[in-house]
Amino acid sequence: MVYFLCILAVVAVAGYRLFFYRRQRRKQVASRTFPDSWRERLNEDMALYRQMPPEVREQVESGILILLDELEFYGCDGLTVTEEMRLLIAAHGALLICGLNLDYYDSLRAVLLYPDAYRAPADHHDGFVYTEAEDHRLGESWGEGRVILTWSTLQQEAAQPNAASNVALHEFAHQLDQLDGASDGAPPLHSDSEARTWEAVFNDAWERLKQQAYSGTTVLDPYGATDPAEFFAVATETFFCRPSDLRAEEPHLYKCLEGFFRLSPADWPAMHT
Numbered sequence: 001m002v003y004f005l006c007i008l009a010v011v012a013v014a015g016y017r018l019f020f021y022r023r024q025r026r027k028q029v030a031s032r033t034f035p036d037s038w039r040e041r042l043n044e045d046m047a048l049y050r051q052m053p054p055e056v057r058e059q060v061e062s063g064i065l066i067l068l069d070e071l072e073f074y075g076c077d078g079l080t081v082t083e084e085m086r087l088l089i090a091a092h093g094a095l096l097i098c099g100l101n102l103d104y105y106d107s108l109r110a111v112l113l114y115p116d117a118y119r120a121p122a123d124h125h126d127g128f129v130y131t132e133a134e135d136h137r138l139g140e141s142w143g144e145g146r147v148i149l150t151w152s153t154l155q156q157e158a159a160q161p162n163a164a165s166n167v168a169l170h171e172f173a174h175q176l177d178q179l180d181g182a183s184d185g186a187p188p189l190h191s192d193s194e195a196r197t198w199e200a201v202f203n204d205a206w207e208r209l210k211q212q213a214y215s216g217t218t219v220l221d222p223y224g225a226t227d228p229a230e231f232f233a234v235a236t237e238t239f240f241c242r243p244s245d246l247r248a249e250e251p252h253l254y255k256c257l258e259g260f261f262r263l264s265p266a267d268w269p270a271m272h273t
Contacts, residue, residue, distance in 0.1 A: 026102055029069045030062040038064075038087055045088055047161040048095065048240060051270035056098060056263065063094025066102055072110040079115045085151060088158055089113070092168035093147075095240065096176065099262030104188075108175055109145035116152050139167045141174030143183070165221060166237050173236035177229055185228030189260060198256050205253045206231045219245040240265050 039061075042049040052060065067090040075081040089111055097104045120137050140148040149168060157163045176187040185202060189195045205220075206228060213222035219242055224234030238246045239257045243266035247254040258264050 022106075025069075026066050029065050032065055034061040034065065041084060041087060042091055045084070045155070046091055046158045047163070048158070048166075049091060051161075051265075051268055052095075053268055053270075056268070059098035060091060060094045063098055063102065064090045067093050067105070070105075071108065074110060074112045076112055076114045077116075077118065079113055079151065081113055085113060088154065089149065089168060092154075092158070092166070093172045096169065096172050096236070096261065104176055104179060107145045107179065108147070110147070112146060112148045114148070114150050117150055118148075139171040141171045141178065143178045143181070145175075147171045147175060163241055164238075166241055169237050169240055170233045173233040174229065177232050183229040185230075185232040187232070187260065194256075194259060198260075201252045201256050202228070202231065202235075205235075205250055219249045243268075 049057065049060070064087065068086060071086075071090070073081045073086050073089070093105065093108075117138055120140065137148075138150045138153045142148070149171060153167050157166045158168070174183065177183055177185060180186075180188050185206075186195070186198060189198055206225070209218060209220050209222070209231065210225040212218045213225040220231075220238055221234045224231040235246075235253060235257060239254065239261070243254070243264075246257075247266045254266070
C-alpha cells in the first residue's frame with residue numbers, strides 16, 4: 001500500500017510539473033513587459049516583424065518571452081551566442097505558433113547555432129551502392145527537440161523584405177511536423193476533416209512541384225520536391241515570405257496553411273507596401 005501511494009505521489013508531482021506548472025510559468029512569463037530595446041532590434045533585423053499587424057506582433061512578443069525562458073542556446077564552431085541572436089531566433093519560432101499555442105513546442109529543448117554552413121555526415125544510396133559522405137548544411141531539425149541553424153544565413157534572410165527563403169522558419173516548421181513522432185509533412189491538425197483536406201491538397205501540390213521543380217515556373221523552392229516533410233517546410237517558408245504569390249499560384253495550399261497556422265500573411269497591409 002505504501003509503495004502504491006509513493007508511485008501515485010510521484011505521478012501526481014510529474015503531472016503537476018508537466019501540465020499545471022508549465023502553463024502557470026508560461027502565463028507568468030508572457031505577462032512580463034516586452035523591452036522596447038528588443039522591439040527596436042527586431043524592427044532593424046527582421047523584415048517580417050515590421051510587416052506584422054499589431055495584434056500578431058503582440059502574440060509574437062509573448063511567444064518570444066516564453067521561448068527565451070524555456071530554450072537553451074548553444075554556439076558551435078566557436079560561436080558566442082548573443083542576446084541579438086537569441087531574440088531573432090525566438091521571434092521566428094514564435095511567429096509560427098502565434099495563431100496556435102506553445103503546446104506545439106512542448107518537446108523543443110535547444111537551438112544549436114553555427115556561424116556559417118557546416119558539415120554533417122550523410123549517407124547516399126544509388127541502387128545497391130552505399131556511400132558515406134559529408135554534406136554542407138544550413139540547418140537541421142531533430143525529433144528529440146533540437147533545431148540547428150546557421151547564423152549568417154538566418155541573419156541575411158531575416159533582414160530582406162523580399163527574401164524567398166528563411167532557414168529559421170524552415171527548421172521550426174520541421175519541429176511542428178515532428179510533434180506527432182513522424183516527419184511526414186502533416187503536423188497535428190485541428191480536426192479529422194482538416195486532415196483529409198490537407199492530405200489531398202498537399203499530395204496534389206507536391207506532385208505538381210515535382211513536375212515543375214526545375215522549370216523555374218513555381219513560387220515554391222524546388223527543394224520541396226525532395227519528400228513530403230521538406231515540402232511542408234518549404235511551403236511554410238513561402239506562406240510567410242511570399243504569401244500573395246503563394247495564394248495566387250496555389251490557392252488551395254495557401255488556404256490549408258492559413259487554416260492550420262490561423263494566420264493570413266497575404267492580408268497583412270505591410271506586405272503590400
